[in-house]
Amino acid sequence: MKVDNSLPLEYSTEENSLKILGFWIFLGAEIMLFATLFAVYFTLENRIGNGPSGAEIFEIAPVLFETFLLLTSSFVIGLGIHAMRLGNKKATMVFFSITLLLGAGFLGFEIYEFVHYVHVGATLQTSAFTAALLTTLGTHGLHVILGLFWGLFILIQINKRGLTPETANKSFIFSLYWHFLDIVWIFIFSFIYLKGMM
């Protein structure tokens, strides 16, 4: 295995660079996945039938907490990658742990939100609007849940093996995934919640 020391650890072998590029291509496909969900949502957002409308059920406070938690977690995992490039294993693990805790906090608020929706009579079966809304939010939420487990396993690996070209590569790819989820959330925040409450 040829290791190029002029590059960051996560890029240091050809296989590593290719894995990162491959993950970017996967993210391209994820952009398209969420685009179809947004297309469905924008088409159906006014088809509320006998159910509530967005303006009636959206609450600004939990949405703000969710946004702040996810934005901060995205920043903190960026610091984690920076620490990883400095070769600081302990700081990397601390930042990754904080990221996952913030992610879990986000999920807590999202679960509260879903319970609230069901409580006020906005379930998956209520109307075309609620179905599109909960599918879009749920798909993002599922990605976050997956990310939490993925991140946890990476933490365990860093702890066991240290910062090697392999674990660094996995961590970097995970950070790309996490930032991507933040980007998707920004669009949900802007074009589902804020637009819905306008």
Place this chain on the structure above:
Amino acid sequence: MKELFPLKQVMGFVFSLVLTAVALLVHFMDMSFAIGITVLLITAFMQAGLQLVVFMHAGETGDKKSIYTNVFYGLLIALITIFGTLLILVWDM
């Protein structure tokens, strides 16, 4: 300790908080739909760009060209999907 908090990323975070605050004005101020949606479009795409460049290190390595080509292709398909759907099913053109 200080070396763990690079200025570029701290500034990126501050800027993303500012953009979020600006987007929130749409909720707390009385704006017309056209102005509100314009503000949201600008802040959301700026946030996305910020994440891409500052936090995802998109333009820093040799595969920069492939990464940007891939992201813009994904974005193009996304916009065609969304606006194509809106054109046919909502705006009825």
